[in-house]
Amino acid sequence: MLILAPLVRVWRGIEWGDGEMGRWGDGVLGVNIIMVSKNMTSIAAQPYDYEVPDLKKVALVIIDMQRDFLETGGFGEALGNDLSHLQEIVPTVKLLLEAFRQQQLTIIHTIEGHLPDLSDCPLSKLKRGKGTLKIGDAGGMGRILVLGEPGNNIIPELTPLPGEIVITKPGKGAFYATDLENILRSHSITHLIIGGVTTEVCVQTTMREANDRGYECLLVEDATASYFPQFKQSTIEMIRAQGGIIGWTTTAHQVLSGLNGKSVRNEKLIT
Ligand code: TIU
Numbered sequence: 500m501l502i503l504a505p506l507v508r509v510w511r512g513i514e515w516g517d518g519e520m521g522r523w524g525d526g527v528l529g530v531n532i533i534m535v536s537k538n539m540t541s542i543a544a545q546p547y548d549y550e551v552p553d554l555k556k557v558a559l560v561i562i563d564m565q566r567d568f569l570e571t572g573g574f575g576e577a578l579g580n581d582l583s584h585l586q587e588i589v590p591t592v593k594l595l596l597e598a599f600r601q602q603q604l605t606i607i608h609t610i611e612g613h614l615p616d617l618s619d620c621p622l623s624k625l626k627r628g629k630g631t632l633k634i635g636d637a638g639g640m641g642r643i644l645v646l647g648e649p650g651n652n653i654i655p656e657l658t659p660l661p662g663e664i665v666i667t668k669p670g671k672g673a674f675y676a677t678d679l680e681n682i683l684r685s686h687s688i689t690h691l692i693i694g695g696v697t698t699e700v701c702v703q704t705t706m707r708e709a710n711d712r713g714y715e716c717l718l719v720e721d722a723t724a725s726y727f728p729q730f731k732q733s734t735i736e737m738i739r740a741q742g743g744i745i746g747w748t749t750t751a752h753q754v755l756s757g758l759n760g761k762s763v764r765n766e767k768l769i770t
Contacts, residue, residue, distance in 0.1 A: 542717065542757030544749035545739050549717045551690050554758070558605040558688045559595060562673065562695025562702050562723075564657045565610055566650045569696070572639020573650045577632035580726035585696050588724045589656050591751045592694050595722055596657060598755050605686055606663040608653055609673045611701060612646035619669040619676070672704040680712060690715045692754060694722030699730040706738065706745055716746035719754055 540551040551557050567573035569585045576582060599606050613620040617635050625634055636643050640650025646667055659665050668677045691714050695702055702723050706716045718738055725731040738745040756763040
């Protein structure tokens with residue numbers, strides 16, 4: 500005798516504001532996760548569109564756009580790097596920042612730096628590298644990678660405004676030894692749109708930390724840079740591989756179009 504299990508579809512959802520989030524229970528066929536919101540913002544992205552249920556839940560996270568990484572005399576140069584690739588993204592990051600400011604959305608800046616006594620810097624990090632200057636040494640813009648030194652500040656073009664969140668961090672990831680997770684929870688943030696430097700070090704580490712904590716992460720390809728273009732390329736590919744194993748990637752133009760309510764896919768992705 501053939502018994503057909505009844506296919507009962509049950510919406511189990513919660514409502515908040517003028518939106519709704521939940522899932523359909525799909526009888527014996529499994530479960531489809533569905534998010535519905537009247538405020539849904541869609542951003543064209545890879546490997547598929549990035550959906551934000553409510554812009555109140557999104558934050559722009561700008562990673563480490565500091566003089567120490569972008570200007571001569573800082574940590575990036577002390578490590579022997581060519582700074583030009585990082586400098587190229589400044590106008591694009593500024594464009595994103597201004598769009599988020601205009602729409603009064605949450606903005607988070609991060610700074611990699613250490614206490615003046617370097618007590619928050621593991622010996623392994625302190626010793627690493629073969630350059631002449633190390634963390635804590637006097638460089639062209641003050642002590643290298645030390646909080647409060649001129650070189651440790653965010654570059655003037657992207658200086659945070661009052662009310663914008665600034666996370667100082669001793670590690671590469673923005674969650675390690677910081678209050679970031681508590682701050683995101685208290686602001687009910689679930690979606691992170693991410694730019695900054697460097698793509699394969701602090702940006703990727705932060706994205707992986709965020710992904711494991713359940714945040715939906717979108718990397719803006721032309722708002723992130725590496726000293727090594729091939730590392731940027733590889734990072735973008737590994738983030739969005741396997742159906743978005745770490746998250747999504749897009750362009751600044753597509754973010755701005757999405758924020759303006761007209762998701763477009765007319766911009767050639769960088770990769
Ligand atoms: N060296 C390098 O590529 N990056 C860092 O040391 N820190 C950040 O990525 N912010």
